[in-house]
Amino acid sequence: MKWELKSYNEDYLTSKSSEFGESRLISRLLLNRGIDTKEKVSKFLNSDKKDIHNPFLFENMEKVVERIKKAGKNKEKIVIYGDYDVDGISGVAYLVIMLRKLGLNVDYYIPNRVHEGIGINKNLLNFLKKRDAKLFITVDISINNHEEILMLKNSGIDIIITDHHRQIGVLEDKNQEKEMGILTINPKTSKTYPNKSLSGSGVAFKLADAIYERYGANKKILYDYMDIIMIGTVADVVPMTDENRFIIKKGLNNLKKTKIKGLKYIINYLKINPRNITTSDIGFFIAPIFNALGRIDNSKSVVNFFIQEDDFKLFSIIEEMKRANKIRRYLENEIYNELEEKIQRLERPKYIFMKSRKWHSGVIGVVCSRISIKYNIPVILISIKNGYGKASCRSIEGINIFDILKSVSDKLERFGGHDLAAGFLVSEKYLGEIEKHLRQRLARKNRENVQKTLYVDAWLNIEYLNKRKLHEINRLSPFGLDNQEPNFMDSDVNFLNLTRFGINNRHFKGFVRKNNRIISVIGYNLGHKLKANNFYKKKFKIVYTPIFKSGHSDLFIELKIKDFK
DSSP: OEEEEOOOOHHHHHHHHHHHTSOHHHHHHHHHTTOOSHHHHHHHHTOOGGGSOOGGGSTTHHHHHHHHHHHHHTTOEEEEEEOSSHHHHHHHHHHHHHHHHTTOOEEEEOOOTTTTOSSOOHHHHHHHHHTTEEEEEEESOOOOOHHHHHHHHHTTOEEEEEOOSOOOGGGGOHHHHHHTTEEEEOTTTOSSOSOTTOOHHHHHHHHHHHHHHHHTOOTHHHHHTHHHHHHHHHHTTOOSOTHHHHHHHHHHHHGGGOSOHHHHHHHHHTTOOGGGOOHHHIIIIIHHHHHHHHHHSOTHHHHHHHHOOOHHHHHHHHHHHHHHHHHHHHHHHHHHHHHHHHHHTSSSOSOEEEEESSSOTTTHHHHHHHHHHHHTSOEEEEEEETTEEEEEEEOOTTOOHHHHHHTTGGGEEEEEEOSSEEEEEEEGGGHHHHHHHHHHHHTTSOGGGGOOEEEEOEEOOGGGOOHHHHHHHGGGOSOBTTBOOOOEEEEEEEEEEEEEESGGGOEEEEEEEETTEEEEEEETTOGGGOOOTTGGGSOEEEEEEEEEEEOSSSEEEEEEEEEEO
């Protein structure tokens, strides 16, 4: 991994600092993020409700709301159908809560990842038939199959699709979509909606916003439950820019006094201080425990978790989550260790394509991400069952896995995703052809051109770190995609009393010292670097992110070590 520090002409930095009315350090951080005018600085640092775009900028939104109002007037059953990941679950839960508060007759369905997968099947059709459903709304998911759309239409069910993925199949062709009588809300395909980076749950929020607008209802409640949308938005790793910044800021603030009883319990169980909760806490602790149930069992319980008020039922769901999370960790570790053994026998692979009949399809996505991040290469893992392969794909900057797979999508039963993350279902008879296509496309990629780079924002002596300075830095939060945590560099640092922890001792924690200053540190996925001789006698150059940790009665500073030399 190479380190890259952005440098500026000193006069330019002084000028910008004066223009922004900010310190040189904060001005440097803003410039590093492409925020180079006073107006942009104000918008970035002071995001609020006015940054939320008009939901009727979506082309079909007026027609969508009209159809939902008709369902309300005629007391028709509405069924909301969502993806089984955290983003889909969050969006479904939010819409159910918001529509029920308007008195609409709403139910919901989350497919079982392992037994059903995504798509219109007999279980879903029976569910819709029993409830005499007349309106079917998707969240974080599309229906690209012509036959499946006809199945719903022939059952007298109208279809509204809300999604944020790139489209293939029926929904690629707007004329065909119109002929099929489908109404779609998707920022990726909209020509008029400005924020292309909404999460699936974020699109659900836009739908609720439009409905409340046309009902003339008080919109305060939309924002009171923004923590649900925030969890889905963070979990789906969308850019922390535009209106997403307000969604996440508002949602994190809501968690201090959340209206979701289940969230109070889960925050307490995870020992997270709600006064100091961050996107990292959501991404690394809260989202995985929600995801576990969908990966191992049934995500519908997680929707219940957001909606449920009964203490006994909530505790039962949390116990289910804890059990599923333990199983998930075990299965992930088994697959990860198996892959590591195989990878060690390869010589500098440019990509990984592996398949197995033993792997649980619900957990290969997480393993896929871990392997891709560690080796900085595209990874495709396929779980084979009953004659079909279910694949998770993760790629790296500069290699668009979605487009590579799209060119063979005619061989895939199902396919969807983003530029760097995709999934597909394929008949086993086509697996060899898919592998050959990927080998031809990925083997040509020059790995050196996409070498992993650690971008460093500034030199910052850890001796000068204090709470005031960290509060200043955190004004740039929330951090995530397109607004990464700020990385700082320092040198002549000693490590003290380090202990390794986690699966295979992947991580470490302990302290660093520079002259008379000693600070707590944690290093994720860096445990393997602690093997040097005379380690504690050496001085190191470090790249770190300073964070607040909650003590018994106060906050203290900890350094998240990103790398060291």
